[in-house]
Amino acid sequence: MRSPHSSSLALACAALLLLAGCGSGEEGGGATSPNARPAPASSPQIASAADPVASEFPQPEGRTLQQLADTLEPGPEVGLASSVYTPGINRLAFGLIDAENKFVYGRTAVYVARKPTAKASGPFPAPADSLEVRTAFRSQTSNSTPGELKAIYHAEVDLPQPGRWFILTVTRLGGRLYGATADVRVSARSDIPGVGDPAPKVETPTLASVGNDVSKIDTRTPPSEMHREDLRDVLGRKPVALLFATPALCQSRVCGPVADIGAQLQAAYGDKVEFIHNEVYVDNDPRKGLRPQLTAFGLRTEPWLFTIDADGRVAARLEGAFGIEEYREAVEAAIRGADASGAAGS
Structure with a gap:
């Protein structure tokens, strides 16, 4: 062509x-x-x-x-x-x-x-x-x-x-x-959770788990406020917006913008949805490989967003670059529940 x-x-x-x-x-x-x-x-x-x-x-x-x-x-x-x-x-x-x-x-x-x-x-x-x-x-x-x-x-x-x-x-x-x-x-299939699938119940690092040293779990400057809760503690109890991104080390160079979008939407929806940001590399060092949370979700690229409803099921997922309207729609799908999210994400 x-x-x-x-x-x-x-x-x-x-x-x-x-x-x-x-x-x-x-x-x-x-x-x-x-x-x-x-x-x-x-x-x-x-x-x-x-x-x-x-x-x-x-x-x-x-x-x-x-x-x-x-x-x-x-x-x-x-x-x-x-x-x-x-x-x-x-x-x-x-x-x-x-x-x-x-x-x-x-x-x-x-x-x-x-x-x-x-x-x-x-x-x-x-x-x-x-x-x-x-x-x-x-x-x-x-x-x-x-x-x-x-x-x-x-x-x-x-x-x-x-x-x-x-x-x-x-x-x-x-x-x-x-x-x-x-x-x-x-591909015929994918191991990455799709819309309607249960989200893996894994621990995600929090400020408390790293002794309030946010540099260990966030490469954004300034750090975001998306490290308050562990996914394992809130999964199945309230909607979650889980962002896998490494703003300072991103191979695609879009992790910074999507983390900024997450911070803005947290200001709008933080009373209804738990926003969690999980860095990509162990010790924020690409030479040490991917963090175990990415492995649990079957991920090999970044960034990814999963929004999860109050029942613990994926309501939407977005890979790579995504703008504020798609991010917002994914967050609202988690609030409504996965059954009402339709084809949000892919």
């Missing part, structure tokens, strides 16, 4: 990462609190990219993925931000990166097929979800340069069979349609 090759979102983010200013928490009030929403979009392009609809994109009308791609201009490259896919509806998260390694935002949809010459399915709208938090919650371990990742695209796509699947993104920029391609591997 003609169009730019897909690239690593981790490499793109790493090239653009610099430090931001630090902040402090504020009191919130659930979904009605300003803390439950992203900061005002920093550009009209991001604001416009937040609400694409299927009707504004080409309908496949029996065409193959290659035939659709041939009608488009070559566009930005796709940087995938999710990697775990199993048969069924999956969350596909990605960024779009231009030739100058800058992130691109436009109204976007996704098409999929088993191979380029197979009939395409779609369009699946892919809204851009903001990673921009309010100033009070921005950390030094986040990013704030003009070229930073400010929003992440995500689409719910149907990948019904294991194997290799081909992806075509279509983005509307300046009244023209641009295409980019990628491919993903769908």
Whole structure:
């Protein structure tokens, strides 16, 4: 298929990462609190990219993925931000990166097929979800340069069979349609808990367990306040938002922003949901391997978010980069309960 090759979102983010200013928490009030929403979009392009609809994109009308791609201009490259896919509806998260390694935002949809010459399915709208938090919650371990990742695209796509699947993104920029391609591997199964599964009952470190030395369990600067409770003590008793992320050591360079989002949403929902942040590496040293909590959840990448309802079941899960709207929806799914969460997460 003609169009730019897909690239690593981790490499793109790493090239653009610099430090931001630090902040402090504020009191919130659930979904009605300003803390439950992203900061005002920093550009009209991001604001416009937040609400694409299927009707504004080409309908496949029996065409193959290659035939659709041939009608488009070559566009930005796709940087995938999710990697775990199993048969069924999956969350596909990605960024779009231009030739100058800058992130691109436009109204976007996704098409999929088993191979380029197979009939395409779609369009699946892919809204851009903001990673921009309010100033009070921005950390030094986040990013704030003009070229930073400010929003992440995500689409719910149907990948019904294991194997290799081909992806075509279509983005509307300046009244023209641009295409980019990628491919993903769908595994027959995954050991990672999915929506409706019981969450593993594991201990997570707290301030008390490390003698109040927060540097042992949090690489964020400043540290978050998501270390008050042990997951084992609250699982099955109240909703939980469990974030696996290492802001200072993140390979994907998005752990800082998602930890900032967690801090902001904790200010909005902290009276209803227990927010827990678990670092990724033993002793915060990548050479020592993953912490046992990640192993218990079957994880090999970061960051991950699991929200868990009051019955101890996964209400939503998000891998890789995720913005404040997806994070908020996952938190609210845990409040409602896993049975009401539907297809939240993947």
